[in-house]
Amino acid sequence: MNFDLEKTIEILERTPRSLEQLLSGLSGDWLQCSEGEGTWSVAEVIEHLIEGEKNNWIPRLAFILREGERNPFPAFDRYSHLNRNVERSIEEKLHEFTTVRAKSLERLKELIPSESLLEATGFHPAFGVVKARELIATWAVHDMTHMAQIVRVMAERYREDVGPWVQYLGILNKK
Amino acid sequence: MNFDLEKTIEILERTPRSLEQLLSGLSGDWLQCSEGEGTWSVAEVIEHLIEGEKNNWIPRLAFILREGERNPFPAFDRYSHLNRNVERSIEEKLHEFTTVRAKSLERLKELIPSESLLEATGFHPAFGVVKARELIATWAVHDMTHMAQIVRVMAERYREDVGPWVQYLGILNKK
Numbered sequence: 001m002n003f004d005l006e007k008t009i010e011i012l013e014r015t016p017r018s019l020e021q022l023l024s025g026l027s028g029d030w031l032q033c034s035e036g037e038g039t040w041s042v043a044e045v046i047e048h049l050i051e052g053e054k055n056n057w058i059p060r061l062a063f064i065l066r067e068g069e070r071n072p073f074p075a076f077d078r079y080s081h082l083n084r085n086v087e088r089s090i091e092e093k094l095h096e097f098t099t100v101r102a103k104s105l106e107r108l109k110e111l112i113p114s115e116s117l118l119e120a121t122g123f124h125p126a127f128g129v130v131k132a133r134e135l136i137a138t139w140a141v142h143d144m145t146h147m148a149q150i151v152r153v154m155a156e157r158y159r160e161d162v163g164p165w166v167q168y169l170g171i172l173n174k175k
Numbered sequence: 176m177n178f179d180l181e182k183t184i185e186i187l188e189r190t191p192r193s194l195e196q197l198l199s200g201l202s203g204d205w206l207q208c209s210e211g212e213g214t215w216s217v218a219e220v221i222e223h224l225i226e227g228e229k230n231n232w233i234p235r236l237a238f239i240l241r242e243g244e245r246n247p248f249p250a251f252d253r254y255s256h257l258n259r260n261v262e263r264s265i266e267e268k269l270h271e272f273t274t275v276r277a278k279s280l281e282r283l284k285e286l287i288p289s290e291s292l293l294e295a296t297g298f299h300p301a302f303g304v305v306k307a308r309e310l311i312a313t314w315a316v317h318d319m320t321h322m323a324q325i326v327r328v329m330a331e332r333y334r335e336d337v338g339p340w341v342q343y344l345g346i347l348n349k350k
Contacts, residue, residue: 003336007202011329014197022193027182127339134338141337144330145346148323154186155319161178162316163309164302171320 003133005112008140013105015143016098019046019150024091031090033157042150046093049146053100057139058107064122064132065111072125108136178308180287183315188280190318191273194221194325199266206265208332217325221268224321228275232314233282239297239307240286247300283311 023031023042034041040048063073112118118133155171166172198206198217209216215223238248287293293308330346341347 001336002204002332004204007204010201010205014201018193018197021196022189026185026189029177029179029182030185124339130338130340134336134340137333137336138338138340138344141330141333141340141344141346144326145344147326148330148346151319151322155316155323157177158312158316161176161309161312163305163312164299165305165309165313165316169313169316169320171316171323 011140020094069123072123186315195269228279244298247298
């Protein structure tokens with residue numbers, strides 16, 4: 001096991017800053033393109049990350065610590081952000097992500113004052129018994145999944161433009 | 176064709192900043208891990224990006240503009256950075272990447288003062304005729320490839336730690 005709470009927080013606190021530097025001020029072309037119908041744009045991924053802070057990670061962690069294995073935790077709607085008909089700039093979205101993430105990390109430290117709580121178990125509706133530390137590790141890897149998605153969506157825009165180099169560019173050869 | 180020089184520069188100038196926010200100050204565990212033998216660590220990817228600024232992108236662009244299709248451009252050794260036995264911190268590596276990238280972008284603007292030069296052609300040793308704009312588009316997508324690699328390598332460290340969530344995390348289910 002590699003899991004370490006402090007080192008997981010290192011990742012969680014860096015994601016919003018890194019995305020802010022990558023995306024802030026970028027042309028709409030990069031932010032609105034996607035990998036085709038039914039796939040997310042970069043802007044939609046940021047909305048999804050915000051939604052996770054509000055309704056997934058900390059709420060689920062609190063649920064595990066409160067309910068244990070007694071009750072399965074409510075399912076998280078991974079598409080709910082697509083129903084939010086909010087028109088706002090990428091900078092506003094990124095700012096909200098930074099703010100809600102900072103609050104989540106404060107709450108995380110309150111919820112897990114001692115390492116022993118990382119072993120607390122809850123009941124996932126699909127997986128059965130899960131541990132608090134598995135949820136927290138997933139939170140960090142989920143950040144990485146969506147960072148990879150963001151750069152993959154942006155790269156896709158230049159699929160034709162790279163000409164014959166397409167074969168050397170791993171990112172254009174996997175989904 | 177989506178290619179646009181200004182918008183490509185938007186990407187190229189953001190990559191070092193974004194990586195700096197993601198990696199600066201991070202624990203060695205995240206920076207030295209890899210996806211197994213023969214694969215690169217995050218620190219090695221940064222060395223590779225530095226190497227590309229020095230010996231690949233701008234030198235090849237200058238070669239295309241100078242030689243046209245007369246001579247194939249010299250091959251770029253994609254593993255040369257692994258021979259550089261330089262012990263230095265990630266912050267020093269990131270700083271160098273930021274510096275050499277900024278120089279590259281100045282040089283890019285000097286080399287391509289007018290859009291018509293984007294259609295200039297050169298001779299790639301493996302692909303044959305390639306265009307200046309294809310090389311520049313590849314440069315940006317190459318950044319994206321390595322950003323995706325960096326987060327994938329970091330995610331890999333928690334493969335076991337995420338428990339049953341592994342099946343929902345795209346980044347752990349593709350190479």
